[in-house]
Amino acid sequence: MKRRTLLTGAAALMASPAVLPKAQAQSGKTKIVFWHAMTAANNEEINRIAHDFNASQTGIEMEPIFKGSYAETLTAAIAAWRAGQAPHLVQIFEVGTGSMLAAGPAVKQVWELAKETGIQIDPKNYLPAVRGYYSLADGRMASMPFNSSTPVMWYNKDAFAAAGLDPEKPPQTWQELVTAARTLKEKWASRSQDRMATTSSWLTWAQLEAYSAIHNLPYATKADGFEGLDAELRLNSPGHVKHVQRLLDMAKEGTFKYGGRDATPDPLFYTEKAAISFCSSATRGQIVQSAKFRWGAAMLPYDPEVIASPNNTIIGGASLWTMTAPKRTAQEYKAVAAFLSFIGQPAQDALYHQHTGYVPVTLGGYELSRQQNYYEKAPYADVAIKSLTRGTVTENSKGLRLGRLPEIRNIIYEEFEKALQGQQNAKQALDSAVARGNVVLRAFEKSVKS
């Protein structure tokens, strides 16, 4: 019996009535529910925000509920909406944005919510690199930026010193990085079997998505998908191929080590195994806590042969989407809007930024943190902001607006992993990723067109 149900598990899971919160007004208060995917310290921070928000309100009570990983939260939200019991607010990772935008009646976009409830939410208060990812092509905000980070380069200063490199001068270009990695390998990594010169978390995000933005290379046509569902991937351009081939060559000569997908390689840096690691700026908290060595952070390197002056990186993280449900009252939407405007207050945003390591999403929050001398007290906490505001935001550095992007990321991982095993070179890997990714994009396009 168990095996048979597993067989149809996918269908059963979609159809089974999920255990869902009720949005009933208890004790006269408007209750709203917020589903999120934050764990550990970040989870406590959400609870703090909820507590502060509830304390600031008389008629509203917000209840945060942890729903698992980003992907699980998205799945749960979809299933809940289908059952007519969606949460009021849900945290959706950035790559789910394309899918959420196509969700039509399932969501109420921020501009819509503001218009209906009359609560002002001004897009201009938010960092351009952040709000761009979550806005429509004409600038109206679709979802509320919440936790944003960007890939940065973390490096081990002790390792740099041991290898005779200047710990205060991390490599700025990929050419410098390749040379530094060779030195690090020879003089530091070779001393222990576990050590490696460089590694990268979130390979697809740090080495392709952010790389495209920095070098002003289109990731996809139609302004990275912002201007239409018929976008096609372009990540097999010579500039992309050059970079992926560089990583493959580095892997071959032992100066780059692939540590797995997504955030799996994170510990390699703070456990002193990798001298240089490209990971999210939001790992800062963990690094502060765990790293028993001197460390630093710098913006991602760029390739001067591809672009003379590098642009901003794109963000990662998640935003908050307002969801609809039958019988949801105007009162409840108003409560949601009140919460969204609450977290956008400079004081709240600065607090959240400083507690978690995510970047401030509002200009006010950044300004306040500066006035509080936070960046003197917390070195390298501003690298992500500098990285997000470097150069000018172009249509190639606004973010990505592609449906089923998580799936495309997995395809890229698969092709890259095959290339690492020597089964193909960078060009073949990226060509194949583009071909397979385009099939996914076309399937998405068909599925959302009525």
Add this chain to the structure above:
Amino acid sequence: MERRTIFSDRLLPILLVLPQLAITIVFFLWPTGQAIWLSLTRADPFGIRVQFVGLENFWDLFADPLYTATVLRSIFFCALVAAISLGLAMLLAVAADREIAFRRFYRIFLIWPYAIAPAVAAVLWILLLHPQIGLIGRWLNALGLGWDYKINGGQAMLVVILASAWKEISYNFIFLLAGLQSISASVVEAARMDGARGFFRFRTVTLPLLMPTVFFLLVVNLVYAAFDTFGTIWAMTSGGPGKATETLVIKVYRDGIVNQDIGSSSAQSVVLMIGVIALTALQFRFLGRRSGGE
């Protein structure tokens, strides 16, 4: 012995089977129907626009060389898991069937792995085989073997096969041991008196008598390898590197739950269901014929 009904009216028997019927309908028939319906549609994740597309999802599947590769990979995986777990369990069962010291002790420890959840088993294997933190993984690297199953597809396959087979050895062991013990001592005695010994006696006397058990286990093992290894594989490699360890269930989960492509995922579930039905039919036929012929 003839069976006779002891019920005087119809209501009571219906009431008695009702819970089972309800479970079958709710947990089997209804989801199955849903899966079949969804496999014929194309829908966005939210189910806002559902289009009937006939068998398109199935044609897309079989036109996709990656799906065919996954089918072949799953067959390879299942065959090896079944062969290894059955082979080792047979060796252990034959060994434990003899009069040896601490026999009960061995048996308990051999049965133990069956009680471990697949994901937990996976974690145990990761702790052993991980190239950086695993005991065995570090040894292999120290020997200069270049062990890293996160990058090397062949090694990844080996790892998930070992972990999956290991978990099923206990189950096979219990059944094979019971099978061995149910073989009448007089038959073995007679064979012994005729001079049959060692492997020859095992092959000509014990094994044929054990065949129904072995065949039953073979089917169960294949189904196990095809479905219940999901937790182990997902926790260890998530189907990677590349697609090196992606079996059919992994793909169903990835496409349906992670990628929200419900149509294709349901079509794959239906294909899998047909596979299991075929396998089960084969088992019934084979076992039915055997017991009928004896």
